[in-house]
Amino acid sequence: MQKNIWIAAKYLRLSIEDGDKAESESIVNQSILIDSYMKSTSDITIVDTFKDDGFSGTDFNRPGFQAMLKAIENKEINCIIVKDLSRFGREHIDVDRYIQKVFPQLGVRFIAINDNYDSETANITDTHLVLPVKSFVNDTYCRQNSQKVRSHLSAKRNIGEYVGNYVSYGYKKCDTDKSQIEIDPVAAKHVRDIFNWKMEGMSNQLIADKLNELGVLAPADYKRATGVNFKSSFQTHLTSRWSAVAIIRILKNPIYYGVLQQGKSQRINYKVKVQRALPKEEWVIFENHHEGIVTKEEYETVQMLLAKDTRIAPGETRLYLFGGLLSCGDCGGNLIRRTNSYKGEKTVFYICSSYNKKKDQCSRHSIREDVLIQLVMDSLKMYSKMTDAIRSAVEYLKENSLDTQTLIQHDDQILEVRNKVNKYYKLLHSLSGNLASGVISRDDYALLRERYQTEIKSLESNIEKQEEYMEDLLENKLLCEEWVNTFLEKPSLGDLDRDMLLQYVEKINVFEGKKIEIVYRFQDELVTAARLAEQIGKTKQEVAV
Structure with a gap:
């Protein structure tokens, strides 16, 4: 068989x-x-x-x-x-x-x-x-x-070692220690260009087009050209080109100013390859982990721009001077740029986008660009004087070794909140007497007692937060020369340009009657520092007397 x-x-x-x-x-x-x-x-x-x-x-x-x-x-x-x-x-x-x-x-x-x-x-x-x-x-x-x-x-990850197979474009693994990363000089130059072009007002797509025209290898091709066995789910062709998506991925990555974020996702289990995103509080984050390609200030400026409507007008390659910075002070919508030509003269002005779409949604909020420029320049002059006063106060603080805790305790706003706390404590203590004398009922007593205790707790928490904030500002910022040089850098009061605007201004709210409100970058620090400078000034006068 x-x-x-x-x-x-x-x-x-x-x-x-x-x-x-x-x-x-x-x-x-x-x-x-x-x-x-x-x-x-x-x-x-x-x-x-x-x-x-x-x-x-x-x-x-x-x-x-x-x-x-x-x-x-x-x-x-x-x-x-x-x-x-x-x-x-x-x-x-x-x-x-x-x-x-x-x-x-x-x-x-x-x-x-x-x-x-x-x-x-x-x-x-x-x-x-x-x-x-x-x-x-x-x-x-x-x-x-x-x-x-x-x-x-x-x-x-928990001790700051890099565990990824590949490093973000612009960096490479150290030759002597593969768990650490360092700047790749060739790619880093292009990363700096990307951030600079974005701050100059170029769109993500225009940046991508420019890199492609210059013949700059896209990240995937660059990795392979340098000997890295790189595979990516983003690439669908044999060769890759720069795209707007690739640009925004770089612009949003905090690794470029020295922050390492790892453990952002995790496989569901050993049998399933699908990754699930982890909440941010579970990420492993190291500040100042490595040398940044851009500064933190440059990175934050770009994030501010990305959060705004910064579409470029047809036929233009860059944003206009105030592109993405103007908001309606009433409805919160963006202001749009318009031009009028009369007898050969062109007038540029801005109006509320909500009004432009539908007249009953908001009012016009019209303001000419030359008027706006003058108002901003006047505000920057005041800003310059304020930073001079703060810098002078900081120098006095350093030279005379003033007790920072005493300065904080005597801050006018903190004293004002303390007075409110004392007022509520007095009201709280008076309740027992009012109950005994029949002025209030037991129900009123319970209700008022709870209300006063809640108010006291809220105010004391507010004081604690303000004191911690001011202590951090004094100890870690105003007494740090590098931070002060950035924070208190005086604006050049020549012609207003976009670089100057992005360096100092977060947004400009425009109201009717050609009134504006400028929200400066570091505004909270600036206001608090001005208060501290005022307090230091009072101390200086008391010493002189």
Whole structure:
């Protein structure tokens, strides 16, 4: 009687989860072992080999495995040979499903050499007890290995070590320590250009177009050109080009001013490759982790611009002077730029966008650009005088070693809140007497007592926050020369340009009657510092007397 000849395929798999066993489990060694096994059998002919090099055993959506299933479906093979069960897979539920249900239904013979398993000769105990136990053990190994890797990476993140496979464009891993990153001078130049062009008023798409025209390699191509084996889900063509999306991804990344953010997402579990985003409070963040390509101030300026409507007018390459900075003081909408030409003279003015769309939504809020420029320049002159006074007060503070706590305690706003606290304490203490004398009822007593206690708690919390804020401003900012030089830098009072506006102004609210309100960057610090300067001035006068 002629033997039934099985048409077989080798299935080979290796992944990084195999750790130190990588050499013994190598694709080549698996193939050699199967070839050796074939010398002892005469009823099997191998016609194909399917392999997955670098794919986890917990996921059956592997290209080699899927191609093998397709071959089975097309009746090209009816036998699968693997070195052992772990090469076939490590997810015990799917392993058992294929071996106990899918393959028998399809008439496929399954052989795991080192596990001494052959579905053609196996009994019920082998198939339904021994093999599932071995499959479960392989699954457990994978779970434990995943937990160890996750714990190891978490520990490295928590001490500020970089654990990513690739570094953001503009940086590279240090040659001497791969867990640290440093500036890549070539790419960093283009990152600086991107930030500068954005601050000059160019749109994201125009920046991308300019980089493409200059022949600057896009991040993915640059990584490959420098020898990095880089793969990205963002790239859909053999070569990549700069896009507006790539530009905004760079502009929004705080890594460029020295902040490292890691642990922002996590795999659902070791069996599922899908990542879930983690809440920001669970991220691992290190400030001043590495040298920045841009300054924090430049980064924050760009974030401010990105948050605004900064669309560029048709035919223009850059934003206008006040682009993205003007808001209606009443409805909060943007102001839009308009021009009128009369007898060869062009007049530029701004009006409320809500009014422009529908007249009953808001009023016109019209203001000419030349009037606006003059109002802003006048305000900047006052700003300059204020920073002079603050700088003078800070110098006096340093030279005379004034007690910062005393300055804080005597701040006018804090004293005012303390007076309110004292008033409520007096009212609280008077309640018992008023109750005893019959002025108020017990219900009124309970209601007023709760109200006064709530008010006192709120005011005392306010005082504590103000004191902490002022202490931080004094100790960590005003007494820090580098911060003061940035914060108190005097504006150049020549012609108003966009660089000057972005350096000092966050937004300008325009009201009817050509009135404006300028919201300066660092405005809270500026106002508080001015109050401290006033207090220092009083101390200086008292000493002089």
